[in-house]
Amino acid sequence: MRIIVPIKQVPETSNVKMDPVTGTMIRTGLEAIINPLDLYAIETAIRLKEQMGGTITVMSMGPQQAQKAIREAIAMGCDDGVLLSDKAFSGADTWATAYTLTLGVQKLGGADLILCGERATDGDTGQVGPAMAAMLDLPLITYVNKIELAPDGMLRVGRLVEGGREVLSVHPPVLLTVVKEIAVPRLPTLRGIQRSKTASLQTWGPADVSAELDNIGLKGSPTRVVSIQRPQVTRKGEMVVVKEAAEVDRAAKLIVEFLKQRNIL
Amino acid sequence: MSRVPVIDPTEWKNIWTLAEQKNGKLHAVSYELLGRGRVLADQRNCQLCTVVMGDKISSEDVQELIERGADRVYCVEDQRLRSFLVEPQARILIDLIERYHPEVVIAAATTTGRTLMPYVAAQIHAGLTADCTGLAMDQETGCLLQTRPAIGGNILATIKTPTARPQMATVRPKSTRIPERVPGKTGEVIKIDRVEYLMGSRVTFEKFVADADGCASIEDADIVIAGGAGVRKAEGFDAIEQLADLLSGSVGASRPCVDHGWKPYPTQVGLSGKTISPRLYIACGISGAIQHLAGIQTAENIIAINSDANAPIFQVADLGIVGNMFEILPALTEEIRLLKESSTSN
Numbered sequence A: 001m002r003i004i005v006p007i008k009q010v011p012e013t014s015n016v017k018m019d020p021v022t023g024t025m026i027r028t029g030l031e032a033i034i035n036p037l038d039l040y041a042i043e044t045a046i047r048l049k050e051q052m053g054g055t056i057t058v059m060s061m062g063p064q065q066a067q068k069a070i071r072e073a074i075a076m077g078c079d080d081g082v083l084l085s086d087k088a089f090s091g092a093d094t095w096a097t098a099y100t101l102t103l104g105v106q107k108l109g110g111a112d113l114i115l116c117g118e119r120a121t122d123g124d125t126g127q128v129g130p131a132m133a134a135m136l137d138l139p140l141i142t143y144v145n146k147i148e149l150a151p152d153g154m155l156r157v158g159r160l161v162e163g164g165r166e167v168l169s170v171h172p173p174v175l176l177t178v179v180k181e182i183a184v185p186r187l188p189t190l191r192g193i194q195r196s197k198t199a200s201l202q203t204w205g206p207a208d209v210s211a212e213l214d215n216i217g218l219k220g221s222p223t224r225v226v227s228i229q230r231p232q233v234t235r236k237g238e239m240v241v242v243k244e245a246a247e248v249d250r251a252a253k254l255i256v257e258f259l260k261q262r263n264i265l
Numbered sequence B: 001m002s003r004v005p006v007i008d009p010t011e012w013k014n015i016w017t018l019a020e021q022k023n024g025k026l027h028a029v030s031y032e033l034l035g036r037g038r039v040l041a042d043q044r045n046c047q048l049c050t051v052v053m054g055d056k057i058s059s060e061d062v063q064e065l066i067e068r069g070a071d072r073v074y075c076v077e078d079q080r081l082r083s084f085l086v087e088p089q090a091r092i093l094i095d096l097i098e099r100y101h102p103e104v105v106i107a108a109a110t111t112t113g114r115t116l117m118p119y120v121a122a123q124i125h126a127g128l129t130a131d132c133t134g135l136a137m138d139q140e141t142g143c144l145l146q147t148r149p150a151i152g153g154n155i156l157a158t159i160k161t162p163t164a165r166p167q168m169a170t171v172r173p174k175s176t177r178i179p180e181r182v183p184g185k186t187g188e189v190i191k192i193d194r195v196e197y198l199m200g201s202r203v204t205f206e207k208f209v210a211d212a213d214g215c216a217s218i219e220d221a222d223i224v225i226a227g228g229a230g231v232r233k234a235e236g237f238d239a240i241e242q243l244a245d246l247l248s249g250s251v252g253a254s255r256p257c258v259d260h261g262w263k264p265y266p267t268q269v270g271l272s273g274k275t276i277s278p279r280l281y282i283a284c285g286i287s288g289a290i291q292h293l294a295g296i297q298t299a300e301n302i303i304a305i306n307s308d309a310n311a312p313i314f315q316v317a318d319l320g321i322v323g324n325m326f327e328i329l330p331a332l333t334e335e336i337r338l339l340k341e342s343s344t345s346n
Helices: A038-052 A064-076 A094-107 A128-135 A190-198 A245-261 B029-044 B059-067 B086-100 B113-124 B234-246 B255-259 B290-296 B312-316 B325-345
Strands: A002-007 A009-011 A032-034 A055-061 A080-084 A113-117 A140-149 A155-161 A164-170 A174-178 A201-204 A224-229 A238-241 B015-018 B048-054 B072-077 B104-108 B127-132 B134-138 B143-150 B155-160 B167-171 B188-192 B203-210 B223-227 B250-253 B280-284 B301-306 B319-322
Touching: A002 A038, A002 A064, A002 A128, A009 A064, A032 A038, A032 A064, A038 A055, A038 A064, A038 A113, A038 A140, A038 A174, A055 A064, A055 A094, A064 A080, A064 A190, A064 A201, A080 A094, A094 A128, A094 B113, A094 B127, A113 A128, A128 A140, A128 A174, A128 B113, A140 A164, A140 B086, A140 B113, A238 A245, A245 B301, A245 B319, A245 B325, B015 B029, B029 B048, B029 B059, B029 B104, B029 B134, B029 B167, B048 B059, B048 B086, B059 B072, B072 B086, B086 B113, B104 B113, B113 B127, B113 B167, B127 B143, B143 B167, B223 B234, B234 B250, B234 B280, B234 B325, B250 B255, B290 B312, B301 B312, B301 B325, B312 B319
Parallel strands: A002 A055, A002 A113, A055 A080, A080 A201, A113 A174, A140 A174, A238 B319, B015 B048, B015 B104, B048 B072, B072 B188, B104 B167, B127 B167, B223 B250, B223 B280, B280 B301, B301 B319
Antiparallel strands: A009 A032, A140 A155, A155 A164, A164 B203, A224 B155, B134 B143, B143 B155
C-alpha cells in the first residue's frame, strides 16, 4: 500500500506563556515542530504499513527548515520525504496550499491512502485535507477515529461527529483526516533517527510539479488577510478566595447569585 | 484547474446559508446561520436564501426557516441524503451555486460544514474562511469581511475574498443567537428535483452510534462544566457530573484528563480538542494553559474554580473562586438543588 502523509511545520506552543499585560501568547524563541495533530496521521500510517506492508512518503510545503519536520517523521518510521519549497509557494491560503500538495501527490503517481491530521494548530482551518481530496477527485472521510481493514480490501472507518460516531466503508484510494483518538504517536527510535539522516528527501519547486504560477502562493489564493488584531482575552472578573470551611457556602451562594444575574438560573 | 477567478460581482447576488439536518431534524445551528445571513442580506439589500438537503424535509421545518429569516428555501430531497456523505452533497451544492450564483455561502463550522465546504470550494476555486466568529458586508464592494481567531485565538484575522465568488465561510456554532420567529412571514420554496445523477458516493454510510450518556456534545451544550488536572483521577469527575446533571449541562475535560484516560477525547476542550462557545463554562481544577483558553474564549460566561490563585484561568474568568473544587462543587450543587426545589414547590 502506498501511503502519503501531508504534514505542516508549526511553532511549538505547548509550553508557551501568556503575556500578563496583553493577554496574548509570547511567541519569541518558539521552536518549530511537526503539527501535533499530524503525529496521529503519521502514527496511523506506520501502523497500517506494519499490517499490510508498503511505503510511506511524508510531504510538506514550507521553507527549507521544514526538512527538519520531515526528517522527524522519517525517524518515527516513514520511508522518505518530499518538500515543496520555493518563494513562489509562499503566502498560500488553504486553496493554493491544497493545490500545491495535490501536484506533489500527482507527481508521486498518486497513493492508495492519503492520511492528514485534523487541522494544524496554528492556522486551525482543517481545510487543506478535504480540499486535496476534492482536487485529486478522491473520496473523503474526515474526523476518523478508527480504521479497520476488511478482508475484501475495504476500509471500515469510524468517524467522530457531534453526539456520537459514524461507521462508514470505502475502498481505497481515499483521503482520510484523523483525530487524536485514533492512536498514540510513537517516539522516534535511535535507529530511526540514524536512518532519517540518510533517507531520501527531495525538494521540489513549481517547475518540478508543473505548477501553474497563477495557482500557487499568494497569487493562487482567493482569500486575503485584511487586518490582524490582538484581542484582549482578559476578562475583569471578580475573584473570591475560600480558605476556611465557612467560606465554602458563601462561595456557593456567590456563584448562584452570578448565575441568576446572567439569567442562567 | 483555473486561476483565481476574476468574476463580475454584479452577476453574483444573494446570501445563502446551509441548513443542517440529522435524521430528519433540523439542527439549531441552521437558524443561527439565518441570523448571521439576515444581517448580511440587509446590508447588501438582497435576499437571504437557505439550502436544505435531506431525506424528507417537513413543511413545518421549511416554514420555521422562513419565519426565522429566509426569503427563499431550496429543498433537495432524496433518501440518499439521509446521512451526510460529502460527495453527493458537494455535487448538489456546486450545481446550485452554478445555477443561481450566490454572492455569499455560509455554513456551520460543524463536522459536516467543515467537510463539505472545503470539498466544494476546492473545486470551484472559491475562497473559504474557516470557523468565523464575525461576519460583515463591505457595502460598496460586496466583499464579505470574515473575522476568525487564529494561532490559538491569539490573533483575530479579518479576511476577504476580493475577486472570486461565491465568498464562502464556516461560522462557529453558538457564536450568535437564534433570531426570533416572525409568525406568518412568507417566503418562496423551490424544490430541486432531477438530482439523481448527482447522488453517487464512493463512501458507504453504515450506521450512526450515539454517545452512551445521551448528553449533548460539548460543542452543542449551553452549559459545559469541565475538569482539569486538579481533578486528580477519573472518580474526581463525580462531583462535576452531579452538577452537570442538575444544570442539564455536559461534562468537558482538559487535555491532561484525556491523556490520562479519565475522559474520552470527544470531551476534550482546547486547541487539540474542541473549541466551544457555551452560555456558561465552569472550569474546575483547570489551570488554563493557553491551548485550553483558546478553546473557551468565546464562551459567554466563565466561572473558574481552582486552588492556585495564580492560575492563568482566572485571567479569563468572569467569576473566579480560589479554593478546593471538591468542597465548593458539592456546596454549589446543594445550593442549586435547594433553589430548584423551592421554585418547583412554589
